[in-house]
Amino acid sequence: MTALLCEEHGPPEALKLRSDAPVPQPGPGEVLIKIHAAGLNFPDSLIIFDKYQFKPALPFAPGGELSGTVTALGEGVTGFALGDTVSALTNWGAFAEYVVAKAASTTPIPDGVDLDVAAAITLAHGTSHHALKQRANLQPGETLLVLGASGGVGLAAVEIGKAMGARVIAAASTEEKLAIAKAHGADETINYTTADLKTAVKALAPKGVDVIYDPVGDKLADPAFRTIGWGGRYLVIGFAGGEIPKLPLNLPLIKGASIVGVFWGDFVARTPDLHQQNMAELYAMLAEGRIKPLISARYPLAQGGEAIRAMMDRQVTGKVIVKAGETA
Ligand SMILES: NC(=O)c1ccc[n+]([C@@H]2O[C@H](COP(=O)([O-])OP(=O)(O)OC[C@H]3O[C@@H](n4cnc5c(N)ncnc54)[C@H](OP(=O)(O)O)[C@@H]3O)[C@@H](O)[C@H]2O)c1
Known part of the structure; x- marks a missing residue:
C-alpha cells in the first residue's frame, strides 16, 4: 500500500511516500480500515520528532484519526461488518491507504455524514x-x-x-x-x-x-x-x-x-463505552447542526508533511485533512 512514512525521527520534510508498505493485519479485537481521509492534529507534529507520549517503532505513518471503510475483521470483533463506513482513533498510522484500529476506538458513521468531516471529528x-x-x-x-x-x-x-x-x-x-x-x-x-x-x-x-x-x-x-x-x-x-x-x-x-x-x-482506552456514548452525542449534535466542524484545507497524501509544517507554523485553523486516496 501507499503510506507516508516516518523512517527516522525528524521534521515533516523527511517523511517518505512509499508505495510498497505492507498492509497491516488486524489482530484480535481490531478492524482493518481502507482509509478515505485522515484528520491532522498537533500530536502528528510531535510524534515524528519522538516527542509524543506514544512512541511507535520505526517506520510508521503519522495520522491519529481517520474515516474509511471496514475491509477485514480481527478475531472476536462484533458489531462491525465488511463495508461499514467508520471513523476511528489510531494515534498513528492514518497517513496511509490502510490502517488497523481497535474496534473499541472505532465508531460507525451515521448515514448522510460527509466522510471528510467524519475524518476530522473524532480527536478534536x-x-x-x-x-x-x-x-x-x-x-x-x-x-x-x-x-x-x-x-x-x-x-x-x-x-x-x-x-x-x-x-x-x-x-x-x-x-x-x-x-x-x-x-x-x-x-x-x-x-x-x-x-x-x-x-x-x-x-x-x-x-x-x-x-x-x-x-x-x-x-x-x-x-x-x-x-x-x-x-x-x-x-x-x-x-x-x-x-x-x-x-x-x-x-x-x-x-x-x-x-x-x-x-x-486514555479516557478512550479506559472507558470505551463512555467514549462511544460521547461519539454518538457528537454525531447527533452534527446532525442537528449544533456543531459545524470547519475543514480549512485538504492535502493529498504526498503532501501530508506540508500539512504538518503548516500546523507547526501556526498557519492552520479548524481542521485539516489528508486524503489517503490522493497521492499526487
Ligand atoms: N489533552 C488531550 O487529551 C489532548 C487531545 C488532543 C490535543 N491535545 C493538545 O492540544 C493542543 C492543540 O492541538 P490541536 O490539534 O488543536 O492544534 P492546533 O490546531 O495547531 O491548535 C493549536 C493552537 O495553539 C495556538 N498556538 C500558540 N502557540 C503556538 C505554536 N508555537 N505553535 C502552534 N500553535 C500555537 C494557535 O492559536 P493562536 O495562533 O491563536 O495562538 C493554534 O491555533 C496540542 O498541544 C495537543 O497536543 C491534547
Missing part, C-alpha cells in the same frame, strides 16, 4: 466534548474562556461550549482567527497578541470565568488562570505554545478553583 471534538462534559461539568449559563480558539481542539471547544449553553469568550492571536471563532459560536473575542489577556478577560467577566480551556499553555497559562472565578475549573489540554507552564498554588486556593487534567486518549 472528542477531546473538547470529554473535557467540557466529563472533566469540567460545564453548565448552561456559565462562562467559558477558550485559548487557541481557532485551532483544532480550540474551535471544537467553542462550538461544543456554545451547544452546551455556555457564554463563550474566544481568545486567539489574530483577528482572522477570532473571526472564525465568532462564526462558530463565540460570544466575545480577545486578541492576545494586541491586548493584555488578564485585563481583557476581567473587563468581559468581572466576577471571573467558570471554565478555562487551555490547549496553548506557555506564557498564557498564568494570566489566564488569574481570571478564574470562584469554584472555577481550569482544563489542562496541551502546550502548543511550547513551554509547560508552572502555576503558583495559592491561585487555585484563593478561588476555590480546580486544575483539571484532560487525557482524552
